Amino acid sequence: MAVNRLLKNKNVVLFVTGSIAAYKSLTLTRLLVKSGNDVHVVMSEAAQQFVTPFAFETLSKNAVITSDFSGDDPKTIPHVQLADDADLAIIAPATANTIAKMANGIADNVLTATLLAMTTPIFVVPTMNTHMLTNFATQFNLQTLADHGIHIMQPAEGFLAEGYSGRGRMPEPAEIFEWIDHTYESPRQLLAGKRIVVTAGGTQEPLDPVRYLTNRSSGKMGYAIAEAAQVAGADVTLISANAALPTPSNVKLVRVQTAAELLTSVQQNFATADILIMAAAVADYRPKTVATQKIKKTANNETMTLQLVRNPDILKTVAASKEPNQVIVGFAAETNDLLANATKKIAAKKLDLIVANDVSNHQIGFNSENNQVTFLFANGEKTKTALESKRAVANELITILANKFSFNE
Numbered sequence: 001m002a003v004n005r006l007l008k009n010k011n012v013v014l015f016v017t018g019s020i021a022a023y024k025s026l027t028l029t030r031l032l033v034k035s036g037n038d039v040h041v042v043m044s045e046a047a048q049q050f051v052t053p054f055a056f057e058t059l060s061k062n063a064v065i066t067s068d069f070s071g072d073d074p075k076t077i078p079h080v081q082l083a084d085d086a087d088l089a090i091i092a093p094a095t096a097n098t099i100a101k102m103a104n105g106i107a108d109n110v111l112t113a114t115l116l117a118m119t120t121p122i123f124v125v126p127t128m129n130t131h132m133l134t135n136f137a138t139q140f141n142l143q144t145l146a147d148h149g150i151h152i153m154q155p156a157e158g159f160l161a162e163g164y165s166g167r168g169r170m171p172e173p174a175e176i177f178e179w180i181d182h183t184y185e186s187p188r189q190l191l192a193g194k195r196i197v198v199t200a201g202g203t204q205e206p207l208d209p210v211r212y213l214t215n216r217s218s219g220k221m222g223y224a225i226a227e228a229a230q231v232a233g234a235d236v237t238l239i240s241a242n243a244a245l246p247t248p249s250n251v252k253l254v255r256v257q258t259a260a261e262l263l264t265s266v267q268q269n270f271a272t273a274d275i276l277i278m279a280a281a282v283a284d285y286r287p288k289t290v291a292t293q294k295i296k297k298t299a300n301n302e303t304m305t306l307q308l309v310r311n312p313d314i315l316k317t318v319a320a321s322k323e324p325n326q327v328i329v330g331f332a333a334e335t336n337d338l339l340a341n342a343t344k345k346i347a348a349k350k351l352d353l354i355v356a357n358d359v360s361n362h363q364i365g366f367n368s369e370n371n372q373v374t375f376l377f378a379n380g381e382k383t384k385t386a387l388e389s390k391r392a393v394a395n396e397l398i399t400i401l402a403n404k405f406s407f408n409e
Contacts, residue, residue, distance in 0.1 A: 006329065007181040010087040012037045014120075017057070018046020019129045020161045021170035026051065028092060028173040029059045035177075038062070042080055044111045046099070068107050069108050079110050083117035088184060091115070092172045093127030102150075103141035113361050123151045123180050130166030134244070143247045151183050152246045154220065156369055171369075175389055178218045182395050189233030190402035195273040196234045198226040198331075199266065199280035201243035202258045207306070208291035214358075215281045216366035219243025220281035226251050228394035229277075232402065237273070239265045241280050258284050259311040266318055269327070275401060277329045277387050278315055279355075282364075286311050305332035327405050329353045331399070335360040342376050352405065353377055355397065361385065374399060 012032050014035060016025045025041075032039045041056040042065045053064035065078055065311050083089075092097065098112065100123075101340040107113040115122070124145060133155060134139060153176065156169040171179075200222020205214040219240060226238040227248035237252045241262055247253045254269070256262045259282050270276045285308035295304075315330050330351045333340035335358070342356035359372045364372045364387065372387040377395070383400075385393055 004178045005247070006184050007177065008034070008036045009197060010037045011085055012039045013082055014039055014041045014056075014060075015044075015087045015089065015091040015094075015098075015115065016041060016047045016051070017044045017091065017093055017095045017098045017111065018049065018250065019095050019127045020050055020168070021093040022050040023046050024170050025092055025171050026055055028090075028176055030055060031059060031173055031177045034145065040086075041065070042079070042082070042111050042114050044109060044217070046095075051360070055127055065110055065114070068118070078079065079114040080117050082113050083119070086120050087118050087120065089118050089122045089177075090125070090180065091123070091178055092125035096123045096126075096128045096135075096141075097125065099138065099145065100125060101143050102192065106307075121184065123183065125153045125170060125310070126155050126177055127170040128155075128168050129160060130168040133168040134295065139244075142160070143175065146247050146249050146383040149249050149402070151180075151249055153179050154223070156243060157367070163344065167385055175369075175391075176250065179391055180392060182228065190398060191229060191275075192233030194234045194275060195237075196226075196229045196275045196277065197237045197239065197269045197273045198222055198229065198277045199239045199241065199262060199264065200226065201241035202281040203241045203262055203283045203311075204257050205283050205286035205311075207287050208288045208293065208295045210294050213283060213285075213287065217241075217243075217281035217333075219280075220365045220369070221371060221393070222277075224250060224390040224394040225277055225279055225397060228391065229397045232398050234275075237269050239269065239280070241282075254317045259286065259314065263312050263314045264315065266314055270318055271328070273326045276318065276322075277397070279331050280329075281333060282314055283311055285309060313350065315350070319350045327352045329401070331354065332356040333359045333366075339374065339382070340378070341372070346378060348374055350376065353400070 016022050039060040040062050056064050101112045107116045155167055156171040157167045158169045159165050201215035201216040201219035203213045223245050227238050230236045230251050239254045241256050254265050256265050269363045286306040288309045319328050328351050332345050332354050334341045338356050338358050343353050346354040354376045355373045371390045371393045374384045376382045
């Protein structure tokens with residue numbers, strides 16, 4: 001991995017909490033050191049049950065703080081001095097317990113006390129069992145941290161220590177490094193002052209009070225784009241259709257359910273925006289009638305016929321009334337004839353740019369951590385990305401928007 005200009009020559013404090021994934025933090029330490037950073041590690045008591053402080057000392061070439069009384073100089077308080085000198089803080093892995101303490105200002109050990117003294121950017125990598133992650137208390141705590149400007153990384157999905165698969169894994173160290181590198185405050189505010197509307201997730205069309213029609217979209221791509229746009233200096237509104245993800249820091253969130261609600265929200269918010277990025281997966285059809293009571297099976301209804309009506313085409317509707325200085329980006333999630341279908345879509349809907357991806361590929365389809373897309377422009381130009389994280393794709397899109405389009409005030 002190439003050394004990046006931003007996450008280099010920084011004073012980094014790495015907080016390691018009690019998770020089996022703590023071993024990955026050794027590799028993260030190595031990546032940070034190789035990029036020229038001065039890394040200081042703070043370990044909780046539980047973390048020391050998984051990895052020894054000596055391992056981090058060997059890689060970081062700095063003493064590891066394990067208690068409030070670490071250090072030999074009586075004139076300084078080591079954990080406060082560490083916070084004062086830091087350029088940024090990383091909590092990886094971040095357990096549910098530590099996240100809860102951060103959200104509530106609890107400082108009952110050296111790790112949480114140091115965090116409470118931090119005034120620099122903080123990056124949290126939640127790592128825990130999937131049920132702990134989705135618990136309302138954890139989600140509330142994560143949202144509290146995000147609302148106060150703390151950067152939250154989306155956990156990975158895969159095999160957990162409990163022996164089954166789910167969301168909550170600590171992402172690989174290289175991906176964490178990349179995320180922090182792109183998120184860390186940049187002197188190049190590519191979209192400073194621009195107003196951007198991003199849609200994400202999949203719409204739900206009610207069938208009766210307990211059932212609905214929907215799609216497999218997780219919202220990960222749209223949320224990554226919203227985060228990248230905010231880091232680039234934009235004023236971002238994220239319209240989320242049923243995605244269960246933490247809101248990116250300093251992003252305005254609007255929740256919707258149906259395609260009709262999404263259209264209304266897009267029209268309201270894009271009227272004063274510079275860019276619309278339609279990453280949401282919108283249901284093309286909805287039930288013609290919605291039952292007021294749960295539809296019951298009976299002895300005589302072995303089959304059931306649903307009558308569907310077409311939803312409004314949000315992109316086409318909005319593009320028809322956009323101003324010359326506004327830019328609209330669409331997404332084409334296809335299972336066949338990717339470029340042909342995307343080309344038809346960009347022309348029919350009069351888009352400035354379309355992002356095409358093959359959702360039949362399990363490596364880059366719905367709910368995956370990675371993506372590979374082709375950016376198609378209205379003039380026929382196209383650029384294909386590598387197979388990479390959705391954050392990397394999001395950053396490429398933001399760079400394209402900054403470089404390819406001009407926005408008149």
